[in-house]
Amino acid sequence: MKFGPVPVAEAAGCIAAHSVRAGAVIVKKGAAITPQDVMRLTEAGLSELVAVRLEAGDIGENEAATRLAAALAGRGVVTEAAFTGRVNLFAATAGVLTIDAGAIDGLNRIDEAITVATLPPMKPVVAGEMVGTVKIIPYGLPAALVEQALATLEDLKPIAIAPYRPLRVAVISTLLPGLKPSVVDKTLRVMADRLEPAGAMITSDLRVPHQEAPLAQAIGAQAASADLVVVFGASAITDRRDVIPQALLEAGGQIEHLGMPVDPGNLLLIGELAGKPVIGAPGCARSPKENGFDWVLQRSLAGIPVSRADIQAMGVGGLLMEIVSRPQPRAPSHLEAAPVAGIVLAAGRSTRMGEANKLLQSVRGKPMVRHAVEAQLASRARPVIVVTGHQHEAVVAALAGLDVELVHNPEFASGLASSVKAGLAALPAAAAGVVVSLGDMPNVTAGVIDRLAQVFAERSEALAVVPTLLGQRGNPVLLARTLFDEVEKLGGDQGARRLLDAAGDAIVEVPLDDPAIALDVDTPEALAALER
Numbered sequence: 001m002k003f004g005p006v007p008v009a010e011a012a013g014c015i016a017a018h019s020v021r022a023g024a025v026i027v028k029k030g031a032a033i034t035p036q037d038v039m040r041l042t043e044a045g046l047s048e049l050v051a052v053r054l055e056a057g058d059i060g061e062n063e064a065a066t067r068l069a070a071a072l073a074g075r076g077v078v079t080e081a082a083f084t085g086r087v088n089l090f091a092a093t094a095g096v097l098t099i100d101a102g103a104i105d106g107l108n109r110i111d112e113a114i115t116v117a118t119l120p121p122m123k124p125v126v127a128g129e130m131v132g133t134v135k136i137i138p139y140g141l142p143a144a145l146v147e148q149a150l151a152t153l154e155d156l157k158p159i160a161i162a163p164y165r166p167l168r169v170a171v172i173s174t175l176l177p178g179l180k181p182s183v184v185d186k187t188l189r190v191m192a193d194r195l196e197p198a199g200a201m202i203t204s205d206l207r208v209p210h211q212e213a214p215l216a217q218a219i220g221a222q223a224a225s226a227d228l229v230v231v232f233g234a235s236a237i238t239d240r241r242d243v244i245p246q247a248l249l250e251a252g253g254q255i256e257h258l259g260m261p262v263d264p265g266n267l268l269l270i271g272e273l274a275g276k277p278v279i280g281a282p283g284c285a286r287s288p289k290e291n292g293f294d295w296v297l298q299r300s301l302a303g304i305p306v307s308r309a310d311i312q313a314m315g316v317g318g319l320l321m322e323i324v325s326r327p328q329p330r331a332p333s334h335l336e337a338a339p340v341a342g343i344v345l346a347a348g349r350s351t352r353m354g355e356a357n358k359l360l361q362s363v364r365g366k367p368m369v370r371h372a373v374e375a376q377l378a379s380r381a382r383p384v385i386v387v388t389g390h391q392h393e394a395v396v397a398a399l400a401g402l403d404v405e406l407v408h409n410p411e412f413a414s415g416l417a418s419s420v421k422a423g424l425a426a427l428p429a430a431a432a433g434v435v436v437s438l439g440d441m442p443n444v445t446a447g448v449i450d451r452l453a454q455v456f457a458e459r460s461e462a463l464a465v466v467p468t469l470l471g472q473r474g475n476p477v478l479l480a481r482t483l484f485d486e487v488e489k490l491g492g493d494q495g496a497r498r499l500l501d502a503a504g505d506a507i508v509e510v511p512l513d514d515p516a517i518a519l520d521v522d523t524p525e526a527l528a529a530l531e532r
Contacts, residue, residue: 001058001140005050008041014051015139030139032085032277044140053137059143061085062137064114067146068107069134071153072116072458074098076161077131091125093163096302098122100158108290110149113141116161120317124298125161132159162302164198169204170222171231173241174210174368177236177526187232187286194294198301200228210234215247222275223253229299230279234515235443236267244280245269253278257308261315264513265292270306277306284513286470287463290320340453340478341431342381343423344373344404345496346439347389347412350522353481357391359396359439361527367398368521377402378446380453385422389413416449416453420499424487432456437476443516444476451503452478455510463498463506473500473509473515 006014010019013032018025022044025038033051041049062082069079069087076093090451091097099121105118110316118132125131125443171191175185186206192202204222208214210233237244245255253273258280260268269280277300285293295314299306310334345370350358368387376384388395389412396406409422420436427434433456435449452465456478459465465478483499489497502505521527 001055001138001143002053003138006053007048008046009407010039010121011041011049012038014053017050017052018137020049022033051164054140057144058140059146060140061138064136064141064146065134067158067295068114068116068149071150072107072132072134072155072157072159074160076163077159080096082337085139087134088130088312089159091127091131091133091161093127093131093161094199095124095163096122096298096304097125097131097303098160098162100156102518103153103156103158106152108359110152110449111141111145113137113145114149122304124197124294124296128275130221131161140366160183162304163301164301165227166226167195167199167200167227167301169175169195169228170202170204170299171230171232172206172208172215172222173232174215174234175207175212176519177516177521177523179234182230182461182472183286183515183518185472186472188499190286190288191232193288194297195301198298200301203518207236210243212243212250214248215243217279219253219273220247223276223278226276228277230280230281230297232268232281234519236283237269238267245271248278256306257311260296260318261310261398262292262295262318262320264320266290266294266295268292268308268421270296270311274344275509283515286515287511287513292318301421302355304411321386338382339430340433340435340456341427342376342384342437342449343420343427344369344376344381344384344386344439345416345419345423346372346395347387347409347422348416348439349390349413349418350440356524357394358521360394362389362523363442363527368442368527369395369439370398370402372400372437372439372444373399373404374425375444375446376435376437376449378406379435379449381449383428385423385426386439387419389419392420415492417492420488420490424484427484431481433478433480433515435476435478436522440521441475441516442521443519445514445516447477448486448512448514448517449476451510451512452476455508456480459508461506462508463495463503464507465510467512467514468509471511474512475520 001388012035014033018032019029022041024264025040025044025413065087066082066087073079078092080088099118104116111437114137206218208218231244233244255271258269264284265282267282271278281293290377296306346353360367383405386407387407389409392408405424409419411418456465463480463483467474486499
């Protein structure tokens with residue numbers, strides 16, 4: 001191919017390298033120059049232009065792109081007509097895009113004249129979505145280069161769609177006392193929305209205690225009839241010896257891998273039983289936002305096996321966009337958290353627990369109340385005030401060594417309101433607000449507390465900041481000092497909820513993907529389930 005200045009008189013049959021304008025005459029870039037163009041350009045006074053002339057053995061850009069695109073397009077992929085050396089490839093059906101990256105890389109290395117670009121491999125696509133493009137850079141190139149490129153592709157057809165299959169999906173939710181049914185209901189709705197584009201559907205909704213035996217029985221029964229089993233745990237999977245992995249093994253299944261280098265989505269489990277995939281969903285899968293669970297689910301819906309090696313290869317690109325609802329942001333905001341204090345209410349009589357004081361019961365080797373207080377201390381809230389009442393001495397002993405301010409409420413028997421009043425009365429004047437925690441919620445983390453404080457700093461108009469799980473309000477809550485005057489109106493067992501009513505529209509809700517904000521321990525059954 002020759003490229004350069006050409007006398008207009010000799011330009012017939014050439015290709016205009018750039019758009020040419022001479023008087024009223026226009027020849028567009030890439031257009032073949034006709035004898036009529038030559039005559040009109042000459043009459044307009046133009047003597048020379050930059051043009052391309054294909055030589056023997058050359059092939060035009062559109063023909064080259066068409067041939068290469070045809071060799072690239074595999075199952076479920078169609079091509080459009082070539083234009084300006086480009087052919088786009090489109091998905092003919094919904095599914096997951098599969099790419100032979102080595103073949104694409106090899107094609108792009110042949111010559112700078114040949115380029116191929118695609119969407120990322122394993123991306124879910126819909127029918128009509130562009131999945132790749134072939135672009136020939138010059139107006140023509142040696143046919144030998146195209147033949148070389150075709151030879152490297154052989155019959156690979158490296159761009160293809162694994163179509164979705166209408167799978168039957170069984171969803172099993174484990175329950176702990178205190179986990180509201182509405183949370184599980186909304187999780188099911190989010191899951192159904194995820195399945196809809198694939199034509200899959202939830203054929204079974206089982207809810208069982210967060211215990212190995214009933215969960216194993218449920219997994220075994222569902223694997224016999226469903227194509228895919230997904231388990232949403234009331235508590236996150238943190239070890240292979242945890243409830244969900246052990247239940248899968250007890251049912252006769254196998255664990256392929258626990259954990260994934262995708263964030264959010266780290267705490268995911270993949271396994272199988274009787275040839276059926278079993279997925280232990282991470283907590284973030286309750287949110288409709290993209291997370292690592294989506295990457296595994298979409299492949300499963302398209303019939304693509306997910307192995308340990310596949311999971312381990314997800315790290316590059318696995319740091320997904322920050323989900324605002326994450327309880328523990330990966331990095332602090334550019335704003336500092338507002339100067340807030342912390343209060344832990346630990347004065348109640350725990351009548352539903354029986355004779356035992358629930359706050360003193362052992363949870364993961366510590367008194368329950370100590371977990372709640374340590375979460376406040378691990379946050380940026382200062383000072384941390386603990387309001388005691390029932391069995392004051394024993395509660396104080398359970399908190400030995402912790403840097404907290406103890407406030408005894410002698411009127412604890414009158415109800416929660418007296419404890420809230422006692423705690424707020426002890427706050428320093430410099431505290432712009434306070435995060436009020438409950439002593440019977442041992443799974444709440446410092447990240448949740450800091451997230452509330454962070455939002456409070458960013459929303460100066462807020463009178464209260466409240467965490468929500470799938471639309472349901474939970475604990476702890478952050479109250480602005482402006483609300484403190486409403487405390488005197490509290491009575492009996494009225495607590496932060498009454499203050500939130502006073503805040504009206506000035507409440508800021510913070511969606512979190514953390515069941516801990518909705519899980520308190522009020523009964524012996526709830527405590528026993530928490531210890532499993």
